[in-house]
Amino acid sequence: MSVLPQHLLNGLAVGSLYALLAIGLSLTYGVLRIIHIAHGGVYMIGGMLSLTLLATLRLPPVLALATTVLVCAGLGVLFERFAYRPLRGANVIVTLISSLGLLLAMENLARIVWGPVPHSYPQFLPLRVYTLGTIVITNLQILIVVLTIALMIGLQWVLRRTNLGLATLAAVQNARGARLVGINIDALAVAIFAVGSGLAGIAGVLEGLYITSVDPSMGAMFGLKAFAAVVIGGMGSVVGTILGAYLIGLVEALTAAYISAGLRDVITFALLVLVLMVRPSGLLGRRIERA
Amino acid sequence: MRRTYINRTRALLGASMFVVALLLFSGGAAQGQAPDVRVGVFGPLTGEAAADGNGCLYGTQMAADNANARGGLDGRKIAVSSADDQAVPSEGITAVQKLLTRDRVTSVISCSYSGATRTAAAFAQQAKVPMVVSYAVNPEITKAGNYIWRVFSIGGVQGNAIAVMAREDGKASKAAILWVKNDYGDSISKAAAERFAKLGGQVVFNESFQIGDKDFTTLITKARAANPDVLLVISYYAEGGLLVSQARRLGLSVPIYASDGLSAPNFIELAGQAAEGVVMSAATNLNSPAYKAFAKAFEAKYKYLPDSVASHGHDAMLVLLEAIRRGDTTPNGVLKGLGLIDKFSGVNGTFTFTPAREIVAEQSFWKIVNGQFAQYKLIPFEKVK
Numbered sequence: 001m002s003v004l005p006q007h008l009l010n011g012l013a014v015g016s017l018y019a020l021l022a023i024g025l026s027l028t029y030g031v032l033r034i035i036h037i038a039h040g041g042v043y044m045i046g047g048m049l050s051l052t053l054l055a056t057l058r059l060p061p062v063l064a065l066a067t068t069v070l071v072c073a074g075l076g077v078l079f080e081r082f083a084y085r086p087l088r089g090a091n092v093i094v095t096l097i098s099s100l101g102l103l104l105a106m107e108n109l110a111r112i113v114w115g116p117v118p119h120s121y122p123q124f125l126p127l128r129v130y131t132l133g134t135i136v137i138t139n140l141q142i143l144i145v146v147l148t149i150a151l152m153i154g155l156q157w158v159l160r161r162t163n164l165g166l167a168t169l170a171a172v173q174n175a176r177g178a179r180l181v182g183i184n185i186d187a188l189a190v191a192i193f194a195v196g197s198g199l200a201g202i203a204g205v206l207e208g209l210y211i212t213s214v215d216p217s218m219g220a221m222f223g224l225k226a227f228a229a230v231v232i233g234g235m236g237s238v239v240g241t242i243l244g245a246y247l248i249g250l251v252e253a254l255t256a257a258y259i260s261a262g263l264r265d266v267i268t269f270a271l272l273v274l275v276l277m278v279r280p281s282g283l284l285g286r287r288i289e290r291a
Numbered sequence: 292m293r294r295t296y297i298n299r300t301r302a303l304l305g306a307s308m309f310v311v312a313l314l315l316f317s318g319g320a321a322q323g324q325a326p327d328v329r330v331g332v333f334g335p336l337t338g339e340a341a342a343d344g345n346g347c348l349y350g351t352q353m354a355a356d357n358a359n360a361r362g363g364l365d366g367r368k369i370a371v372s373s374a375d376d377q378a379v380p381s382e383g384i385t386a387v388q389k390l391l392t393r394d395r396v397t398s399v400i401s402c403s404y405s406g407a408t409r410t411a412a413a414f415a416q417q418a419k420v421p422m423v424v425s426y427a428v429n430p431e432i433t434k435a436g437n438y439i440w441r442v443f444s445i446g447g448v449q450g451n452a453i454a455v456m457a458r459e460d461g462k463a464s465k466a467a468i469l470w471v472k473n474d475y476g477d478s479i480s481k482a483a484a485e486r487f488a489k490l491g492g493q494v495v496f497n498e499s500f501q502i503g504d505k506d507f508t509t510l511i512t513k514a515r516a517a518n519p520d521v522l523l524v525i526s527y528y529a530e531g532g533l534l535v536s537q538a539r540r541l542g543l544s545v546p547i548y549a550s551d552g553l554s555a556p557n558f559i560e561l562a563g564q565a566a567e568g569v570v571m572s573a574a575t576n577l578n579s580p581a582y583k584a585f586a587k588a589f590e591a592k593y594k595y596l597p598d599s600v601a602s603h604g605h606d607a608m609l610v611l612l613e614a615i616r617r618g619d620t621t622p623n624g625v626l627k628g629l630g631l632i633d634k635f636s637g638v639n640g641t642f643t644f645t646p647a648r649e650i651v652a653e654q655s656f657w658k659i660v661n662g663q664f665a666q667y668k669l670i671p672f673e674k675v676k
Binding site: 002003006007010013014111115116117118119120123127129131134136138210211212213215217218221253256257260261262264265 | 337338339341342472498499500501503504505506508509510512513515516529532533536537540541542557560561562563
């Protein structure tokens, strides 16, 4: 049992990465009712692009990170403008198919540009390892958890204290009502996609650092896990999504630790099914109105 | 009228040129060389395992090119047709099917992993097409039947060899075994665990992970808690590279003995500094003149150093060509030829075939020194049977 804190920490680190990705999914679903599966692709582009910036172009890490976040944010905005906005108001399945198409296109493009094999990710942070008895903590794990929590707190501040944030929350509650009181949904959509996709880019960089490699197929499964976090936490609830992400991270780590690493994904998605059965609206979601 | 006349001349001219061309071509076919001897190669040409599939394919291609440069098989060129299975078991059948129907190959080489090779072997046996397996290690593969041959030691032999190395070379007594959960990992890890215990060691940790796993933090945490003095990593390069680099980062610094999946340059690329000192089974003696010549030619052509899959793809093709020489180009002729091979010298060394169509060969180990593979040890076959 003495390694339990270590497993919990490992779970927190992975949960943080899921949370960074899940935020974008939660907001886009909350405001626009889009199941943005291509979000995992944006995260993958974040990982691959930063690899090129760091390893090939040898940019300083801060500059590489900034460029990656900007490009990912821009990519998100482009998707919103050209893939989702023309479909607004269409059935949710239609936008889902459009999103799947984007994901496949990104993955295959990345395979052409970067090749299909995984690449070693430049470890630009000097690694520090802290040993506390049986527990080993790396500065990277601390960075991932602290940075994510800081970003989440910042996001909560934006959501609750700024006009943009309040408009977002209003639109999550009732998009039509929000439009009636003069909120520009188009402008809001751009902002949401920019912020969510920027966070996905950061997640891609952190994953590269944490896992020590990136590859063009890294996005699909990770995006699905993040989506599971959104569903478990409650569609459209940002706080619920973050909780859902950490829950999945911890469940995965503990499953691998005490049951079997092979059952990790099985248990995660079983948890998803269980939550949907017991509480279809998710942990913190609003009750689903029955037609 | 004049226009029509010109058109008619042109039409006539065109028609006559067409006839001349037709005659030329048919004449060429009638008096030119005999048709090519087609050999099919399947393996993961895309996806996570693409480096292995393509490396092996290059090896087969090079052997065919060399033979063609020396005049081919009695004047007939050898043509290599390839099919992608993405290392997915169900795709193995599709790939062989494609090679048989689309390319009408006379025999098949597996450049793939155990899962896909196993399904493909069952299919090839049914279709009565000889198949030479380059580097898949699952023992069940050749049990599909008499059409299936292999130029690589089976997983059990490799597992035994890894255990022997860890006990004798590493002087280890407490092993943690981490293995990829599929045919490959299963067969090697089982043998390694049994042999390590039989040699007086103790297996203190024995757990699998999934192909495609990326975060090994939890697994390493658990392994570390068992306090091993050696790590046996049975994996492919993608998972192995991450596992080794994450293990070193989390302070698990005991010696590592690994399976041949890690004998790929991509492993060093992925694991970086953490790869230093890792010893792996490699099935090739880097210091033999035949291998050196092969490696030099391979690097000149493909711009990277060949790995075990490349040299074994190369040997698989050499064995097949030798079989065709001794038999003929029909599937049954190839099979007959395979049976006539007694002692074979390829770029990986010399081996003989057992009645079960497996090889008897010494076991080689490499070590990573200064970021490069170096020949480390050779173990005689008797020791690892």
